[in-house]
Amino acid sequence: MTKKKIIVKNRLGLHARPCALLVKTASRYRSDLIIKKDNIEVNGKSIMGVMMLAAEFGSELQLVANGVDEDYLINEIEELFESKFGED
Amino acid sequence: MKILHVKDFFESMNKDFALSVITDPKTLNNSIQEGYIHRPGLALAGYLEHYTYKRIQVLGETEITYMQTLSPELLYDRIREMFEFSIPLFIVTKGLSVPQQMEYLANEMNIAIISSRLSTDHLISGLTRYLRDYFAPQKSLHGTLVEVFGIGILITGKSGIGKSECALDLLERGHRMVTDDIVRVTLTGDKLIGSSVNDIGYFMEIRGVGVIDVERMYGIHAVRQKTVIDTQVELLLWQDNIDYERIGLTNNYVDMLGVNLPIVYLPVSPGKNISVIVEVVALNHILKNYGYEAAEVYQRKLQDIIQKKTRENSISKL
Numbered sequence: 291m292t293k294k295k296i297i298v299k300n301r302l303g304l305h306a307r308p309c310a311l312l313v314k315t316a317s318r319y320r321s322d323l324i325i326k327k328d329n330i331e332v333n334g335k336s337i338m339g340v341m342m343l344a345a346e347f348g349s350e351l352q353l354v355a356n357g358v359d360e361d362y363l364i365n366e367i368e369e370l371f372e373s374k375f376g377e378d
Numbered sequence: 379m380k381i382l383h384v385k386d387f388f389e390s391m392n393k394d395f396a397l398s399v400i401t402d403p404k405t406l407n408n409s410i411q412e413g414y415i416h417r418p419g420l421a422l423a424g425y426l427e428h429y430t431y432k433r434i435q436v437l438g439e440t441e442i443t444y445m446q447t448l449s450p451e452l453l454y455d456r457i458r459e460m461f462e463f464s465i466p467l468f469i470v471t472k473g474l475s476v477p478q479q480m481e482y483l484a485n486e487m488n489i490a491i492i493s494s495r496l497s498t499d500h501l502i503s504g505l506t507r508y509l510r511d512y513f514a515p516q517k518s519l520h521g522t523l524v525e526v527f528g529i530g531i532l533i534t535g536k537s538g539i540g541k542s543e544c545a546l547d548l549l550e551r552g553h554r555m556v557t558d559d560i561v562r563v564t565l566t567g568d569k570l571i572g573s574s575v576n577d578i579g580y581f582m583e584i585r586g587v588g589v590i591d592v593e594r595m596y597g598i599h600a601v602r603q604k605t606v607i608d609t610q611v612e613l614l615l616w617q618d619n620i621d622y623e624r625i626g627l628t629n630n631y632v633d634m635l636g637v638n639l640p641i642v643y644l645p646v647s648p649g650k651n652i653s654v655i656v657e658v659v660a661l662n663h664i665l666k667n668y669g670y671e672a673a674e675v676y677q678r679k680l681q682d683i684i685q686k687k688t689r690e691n692s693i694s695k696l
Contacts, residue, residue, distance in 0.1 A: 301688075308674070310624050341680055346687035347688050
């Protein structure tokens with residue numbers, strides 16, 4: 291199991307487009323991904339779940355990946371957040 | 379390029395347009411290559427520049443009475459000059475007869491003249507519609523056409539993926555089928571009309587069962603001769619590494635006879651109920667027609683929530 295704390299860096303937060311990107315990326319891996327925010331826990335491969343977090347700019351998320359390729363998964367998701375999902 | 383044989387035109391429309399042939403039957407072997415109508419008033423007056431002679435030439439009372447004002451010699455020369463162009467067909471309206479010279483020359487020079495008992499206006503509007511439909515761009519493709527909640531949905535996808543089974547399921551739910559396997563698409567105005575390629579009836583093949591008669595099984599209310607194609611649903615075998623549409627903020631289109639047809643790519647896996655999803659596609663299409671895009675509304679609401687939180691955070695930091 292790999293855990294990682296991550297900060298939302300794009301100004302618009304996790305609205306529909308970034309969520310779709312995140313979910314599509316996560317779905318390419320075999321590992322499970324759980325995203326936690328303020329005591330809410332959602333499946334990182336479920337778009338409605340991730341959107342429901344309504345994670346705003348500057349908020350903190352915890353990623354928990356579990357499976358054979360968990361490190362790669364976390365790395366790529368982290369890169370997405372770092373690149374601000376291609377926004378700003 | 380599609381052509382219309384005068385003979386076929388006469389045989390299929392002689393009742394509707396009250397037609398009778400004036401010239402020799404052999405003139406009916408001519409063919410029409412353009413789906414438009416021309417009133418040859420100027421040609422009769424001797425002006426033959428840009429003469430659209432390939433079209434059906436309609437003679438009304440005005441043209442006929444004008445010809446009567448000309449001297450027989452002049453009329454003969456004018457018609458002869460006109461007939462130098464290989465005109466396929468003249469139609470005279472109101473059951474009027476044409477001058478003798480014209481009939482004689484038409485037989486000589488192999489130009490068909492048909493008389494219609496309809497008024498010029500009626501004939502022209504009927505003929506325009508007939509020609510538009512006849513010369514309309516067409517194609518046929520592999521797919522199943524159904525009408526779900528009044529929305530015409532063209533289901534496509536590889537053989538054996540379950541198009542017919544999906545149609546069958548939709549029939550069970552009270553929807554209607556237009557055709558299975560081969561769909562003829564005709565461009566009418568800016569609309570795509572889908573129908574069967576023949577009149578054989580509403581048969582479909584269900585793998586393992588064989589051919590079934592949908593009209594017999596489900597009744598006349600379960601079938602339609604044709605319908606406007608509003609959207610296409612392409613069934614794809616589920617593959618893990620393909621990005622399927624998740625939110626619906628982007629609408630996909632395909633080009634069909636120059637029309638942008640909305641398309642939904644639907645991943646199919648065993649045990650998945652496709653017909654329910656096709657119903658959802660239809661209902662969503664109706665909502666979109668009424669200007670309601672669920673994905674956009676959701677996106678806006680989500681953005682409002684995120685922005686509100688961002689504002690609250692910046693205030694609490696101050």
